[in-house]
Amino acid sequence: MLIGILCALGAGLMWGLVFVTPLLLADYPGILLSLGRYIAFGLIALVPAYIDRKRIAQLSAEDWKMAMKLSLIGNLLYYATLASAIQLADAPLPTMLIGTLPVVISIFSNWRPGHPSESVAWKRLAPSLLALCLGIMLVNGSELNRLQQDAGTVRTPGDYALGCALGVFAVAAWTWYPIMNARYLRTHARINSVTWATAQGLTTLPLALIGFVLYAGYAQLSHSAFDLPLGPRPQVFIGMMLLIGLSASWLGTLMWNKASQLLPTALAAQLIVFETLSALLYAFILRGSAPATQVLAGIGLLCVGVIAGVRTFSRQPAIAHTP
Template structure:
């Protein structure tokens, strides 16, 4: 459990970068950021794929179909929707909706677990979820105060819809990914991360080329392919591809193998906390008292959740021993 916890923490630290990238590259369309990120992921995955070629070659057709579906939904569709939501409605509103992921994933995975060992009594799970939700509300209530009011109601509505699409995509992804990892424990987490990168590459390339054809037809004013700030764009896409995609996915795969999915879902709060940290660094401001109170509640909720699952596992082990 400790190894899984630390891996989830590391994944959260990597994933937090994706929330500030649309702010740093605010003059790039969300779909371009998504395709660029995953072209970077796929290209970077070619390197570990060469060194891990025996394990990659041992993957079955069913494994590759699963990797393709996970890559399409959890990578390209998720980040295109998230980046578009942030640019349409500013960061606070989408962050509030996406911030509910720890609670929603935990509820969905515990409601219909892939295996009986994945579930926990609701009375044990509920207290930590309530505290995490309270922390999210405190954090996001403060962030909503940063809405600039310069966007139209239509932009906010479209941004909310895009954020809800991202929420649905990333509720599905960790549950399905964890179930595949648990059904196939022989697949190493690094191998599965690399496989998803390889599966993502053709999808991202096709999407990027398709967007180029769209702009060539006179739709939009994006300077295809690398936009107005090519060096920064390429650097950020490679950073996201390496850290947020390959390394983050590998760490999350390790966590998924070692933790019940409903607990791992709660640990996605580390992504929220990391995104907050990076956003405050980017803005150059100190978080308010309400944000800090929300952070304390988030940490307390996670600690309660880990404790509840740890006690449940000890009780199960003792029962098995007797």
């Protein structure tokens, strides 16, 4: 359990980077940020794929089909909708929606567990879920108030509504991804977590390349003023794509796969809170300011919720399996 928790923490630290990237590259469309990130992820995955080629060759057609589904929904569609939501509705609303993932995934995974050992009585799970909910409300409420007071740009109601819809879609995509990913890894224990992360990178590459060609064609037909293929700041764009492609995509996926194999799904879902905490940490570093008291209180509640969730699952009685 300790190794699983540390892997989930590492994945959260890596994933937090993807929340500041749309702000650093605000002049780039969200879909292009997603395509660029996963082209970089796919190219980076070619190196471990060559090193791990024996185990890669042992993956079945079923494995590759599942890896492609996970890549399309949990990678490309998720980050395209998240980045676009951040740019349309600004950071607080999408962060608030994504911050509900620990609760949403815990509820869905406990409602329909893949294995009896993953199921926990709702009354035992409720305290940690309540603490997470309250923490998320405090953190995001403070951030929303701050941004409304300091907003330098005015967004139309249509932009805000579209950003909200895209944020909800991102939550749905990443609710499906960790549950299905964890269950597939548990039912196919022969698959190594490194091999599975690399396989997802390899399946992402052709999807991202096709998406880039389609987007470039659309931009050409619509006479877009955006400077394709690398935009107005090519060096910054390439650098950020390589950074999040390596850290948030390959390394983050690798560590999350390991955590998914070692932890019950409902517990792993609650540990996604590390992503929210990391995103806040990077945002405050980028902002050059300390968090408000309300934010600190929310972070404290998030930590309490995680600790309560760990204690709930660590006290699970062993289940005897009939041969």
